[in-house]
Amino acid sequence: MQEALAILQKYWKHDTFRSPQDEIINSVLDGKDTFGLMPTGGGKSICFQVPALMKDGICLVISPLVALMKDQVQRLQDLGIKAIALTGGIQSDEMIVLLDNCEFGNYKFLYLSPERLQSDWILERIKNLPINLIAIDEAHCVSQWGHDFRPAYLKIANLKTHFPKVPFLALTASATKTVLDDIIQQLGLENPAVFTKSFARKNIAYMVFEVEDKLYRLEQILKKNQQPSIIYVRNRKSCSDTASQLQSLGFKATFYHGGLSIKEKEKNMNLWMNEEVQIMVSTNAFGMGIDKSNVKTVIHIHLPESMESYYQEAGRAGRDNEKAFAVLLTSKSDKIQAQSQFINVLPDKTILTQIYIKLCTYFRIAYGEGINEQFSFNLNHFCQKYGFPTLKTFNAIQFLDRQGILSLSQEYSEKITMQFIIESKEVIRYMSLNPHEESIILSLLRTYPGIYESQTAINLPLMVKKSNCEETLILATFEKLQRMEIIDYHKKTNDATIIFNEVREDERTINRVSKYLENQNKQKIAQFESVLHYTNDKKNCKSKLILEYFGEKTENDCGICSYCITKKRKPSDNSPIAEKILALLKIQDLNSREIQKLTKISEDDIIFALQNLLENNKIAIKSNNKYSLK
Structure with a gap:
């Protein structure tokens, strides 16, 4: 491994590999098909970049994430390593030049989406390249049981026939045992060496708090932990609104979402990366490829859509191995709101067909035409024109994107x-x-x-x-x-660009992919139920619940999550705090913030005492979120 370490030191300035990076690299260098399950922050890209630099030829990297491809290519180029990405929007003549560069220009990395492999002429050109390794990133997309399944990934196995002696390396940050087995089968990996890294993040305290006033609790958390923080929200409006509210409270905050221009994204990103502001408020558009080690707190103020996405987003905290916090703030109305955002907006086959046909009409694409045509797209205008619900339409177009029928770029x-x-x-x-x-x-x-x-x-x-x-x-x-x-x-x-990857065939197009839509909807409902289970479970360690979701068993509680802290404290309902609360409620009904201000006791202690009083039937909570005596 001396040569591998030398490359690691030369380009990435690290003296040692993290486990299981070195085992994966050794396996690849031995020519074996390899599977790496490495949670967020585990350094997946190193696993194919180092061995590719040690061997003659070029590494083919297949990834569905355009932003991540561009980011990795830019980073490699900044290191003086020749890399190219064939992303959407590149015209055929330009692509020919780029592939010529790969063949004759001593390039080391070629990044492309799985949809590109569906073009016969691109596949023919790739067959002529001196491929030394085929890396499949975000490999969970291969499995129908994984989140974000993409049928184009199923074509990757065909590369085995063209490159029988080239090792395949499948990498993902989140996969259950069922998904892992399915990936190996679908990719045709031959007796793969499987390396998994524990999903346990022992330095992260997973906290779930049911609160009446999320902004007030945010203020408390951010004052207590003044290091870099990320707050995840569900939509663009919440981004700017939450950032403005925090600024009005005296915090330095900025925001990030897909509707910002590239300049605004870079400006806001740099403010946060350089710690000119403490807080980044963002949709899930932010975080992919972000490598900031000292994030102290990641806070979700809305329910995430899946445990996979929650684990990845929460895992952006504490990468320096110092203690960090992943906080999920919930309220009684969250379940209803989340169902309307995640479940009620899932498109069925009927509306998917309608939206696809109207898209073609909108862009004046005739039946049997449209392949490789590119259009600027404003979602709101399209929905207003045809009377479609916005979220359901967006989900339908995203589904068409994942199936490779069209490509949706959400760059402003x-x-x-x-x-x-x-x-x-x-x-x-x-x-x-x-x-x-x-x-x-x-x-x-x-x-x-x-x-x-x-x-x-x-x-x-x-x-x-x-x-x-x-x-x-x-x-x-x-x-x-x-x-x-x-x-x-x-x-x-x-706020978007759409490229049609196939000719228009209306029902015939949708019929081909409708079975995937049905599976996806079932999967999304199951994933959301898992989030509710994690949020509502008050009898188990939060870290243990996450590990169990990903099929990892552990006997020990983490000792630092919201459940474990509560378990350590166990005051009785006739404690001095409870007595003070009962005395105040004899005079008038109060909410938790009012009780906290009157008693000058920490909110955590107040909340705990209130929960005990509720459980012991001493008090009740009214519809206006105020507590009263029974």
Whole structure:
């Protein structure tokens, strides 16, 4: 392993591997098919990147996550390692050039989505590459019993016939025993060496608190733990709202979701990474590929949709092995809200068919046409036009994306189009009178010669490069030219791009994948029930519940979760705290915050005493969340 360690030290500046990275690398170097089950933060990418650098040839990495592919390729390039990703939106001629680079340019890594393997010509080109390792990331997508199943992953097994002597390495951060066995079968792994890392995170205290006022409890937690924190919410509006509420309380907070522009994402990310702000409020769009070791607290203020996603998001805390907290705040209304968000919005076959047909109509795609066509897409406008419910529609389109029927990119974008509407001699005259705008206008005319004849799409980053002017100045110039009626200028914002990967065949297309939709819906309901079980169980260690979900047995409680802390304390219902509460409730009904302020006792102790009084039937809680004597 000396050569492997030398590569690890050279590129990643680590002196040792984490278990089971070294065992996986050895297995791959021995030419064996290998399976690695490594929970979030375990360093999965190292397991294929190190052995690939030790061998001649190129490593083929199959991953469904475009953002993660781009991130890993950028990191490798920053290290001076040649890597390419074939992501959506790349035109065929550009893809040919990239594959030529792989074949003749001494590249070490080729990243692509499983859907790319469905293109015969791409598969033919890959067969000519000197592949030294095939790594399948997010391998749970292979299994119909895993979350985010993608049928395109089933095609990966076909690579065995083309590369019979090349080892396969399947990697995932979350898989039950059933899913693990299914992955091995579906990928056709031959007598694979299986390495699993325990799901136990002994430094993370898993906390579940039922609270009346989530913002108040957030304030308490964040004041107590002032290190970097992440707060996960369910939607974009909650992101900005929660960040604003925390800012009004004096916290430094920012937010992150898929609807932000790339610049806003990078700006907010850097504020948090550089610890100029303490708190990142985010949807689940944030976190993939984020490597910040000193996150002290991860807080969910809405129920997650599955234990898999909760474990991955909570696991972004405490990667420096210092004690950290994964907190889930719940209230009585959460179950109903979560059911409306996760279960009631699952599309059935009928609405899936309707949405697919209307999508094709929306983009004017004729029957039997549409393959490789790309469109800007605004979900809200589409739903308003056809009267579809937004969340159910989004889930239906996501399902079509996972089946490879279309590709949905949720990158925020601004599409700029324009046309000059005055004669060229008048444009030249205008430039002579406004020389400070000349470089911008000349760049436009030289780059887009047809801009006089028709509306022309403008590439803003290219304009910045060509004119050597700031983006803000270019946009201000466009606005001015529009006001002066020199150009007809349109700027349209979109929160998504859709690429159709197949010709339109309506019911025939949907019939092919409807069985997967039925399985997915059953799976999502079962996953949500597991979240409710984890949240509502008050008789077992929270860490133990998580381990049991992933098929890992343990006899010992963790000693630091919300259940274990409660078990340690056990005050009786006639304790001094309980007596104080009963005395106050003789005077008037109160909520827990009011009781805490009047008694000056910590909220944790108040909540515990209230729970005991409720269990012993001494008090009752009313619909307005106030406690009263029985």
